[in-house]
Amino acid sequence: MSSGKLQTLDRGIALLMLVARGEGRLKIADLADRLGLHRAIAYRIVATLADHGMVTRLPDGCIVLGSGAVMLGTHAEGSLRALARPVVEDLAEATGCTAFLAMAQGGDCVAILAAEPRGVIFNVHYRVGTRHPLERGASGLAILAGRPEQPDDPEPVRRARADGFALTQGELQKGAMGVSSPVRICAPGVESQAIAGIELSVGVVALETLDVAPVSTAVRQAARDLSALLCGA
Missing domain, CATH: 3.30.450.40 (GAF domain)
Structure with a gap:
């Protein structure tokens, strides 16, 4: 990653873009695999985005865009x-x-x-x-x-x-x-x-x-x- 970037923010935006293109089919494991992240890190990013209404986790575990997005x-x-x-x-x-x-x-x-x-x-x-x-x-x-x-x-x-x-x-x-x-x-x-x-x-x-x-x-x-x-x- 180039200097001047915030790694956590960069990962959060990348994850949000994947969710936006995922049409409701991606779970945390899928997001972690596609971004090359440990699942625990992907989970924390999803949790943070969810706190701000940017994503929502459905009962089946799939991640979709939230009301904030x-x-x-x-x-x-x-x-x-x-x-x-x-x-x-x-x-x-x-x-x-x-x-x-x-x-x-x-x-x-x-x-x-x-x-x-x-x-x-x-x-x-x-x-x-x-x-x-x-x-x-x-x-x-x-x-x-x-x-x-x-x-x-x-x-x-x-x-x-x-x-x-x-x-x-x-x-x-x-x-x-x-x-x-x-x-x-x-x-x-x-x-x-x-x-x-x-x-x-x-x-x-x-x-x-x-x-x-x-x-x-x-x-x-x-x-x-x-x-x-x-x-x-």
């Missing part, structure tokens, strides 16, 4: 929107389309931020809070494409993963064309965008046929820019 997540979404807003607004201006940031919530894709280009008379009004299944629309397909490859992935997800962006037309709104890319969120030792349950995509939508090449380039760049911000690069 949920509260942090609620505040984090607001911070995420503030951080992403300049990127989304720049994307709207660069493409002349309505730009958005979307997040996976269960099996749905939810718009958490939207921006419209200045000086454009006709555009799509993408309302924050709009919800639709992940399997429909460019934003949801992009999130699915950002996940690890699965044997049963549908063709649109495979294509989006290969291209780096999802392209749809008329799936959510008649005549609307959408382009979206996954936003990859990094964490030490993890190569996935599903960090602490957060999966994002950024993209644009327009009520006209888009010039896919430049628009997809702008969307992918926005995804890279936002990823860099979220990863602290």
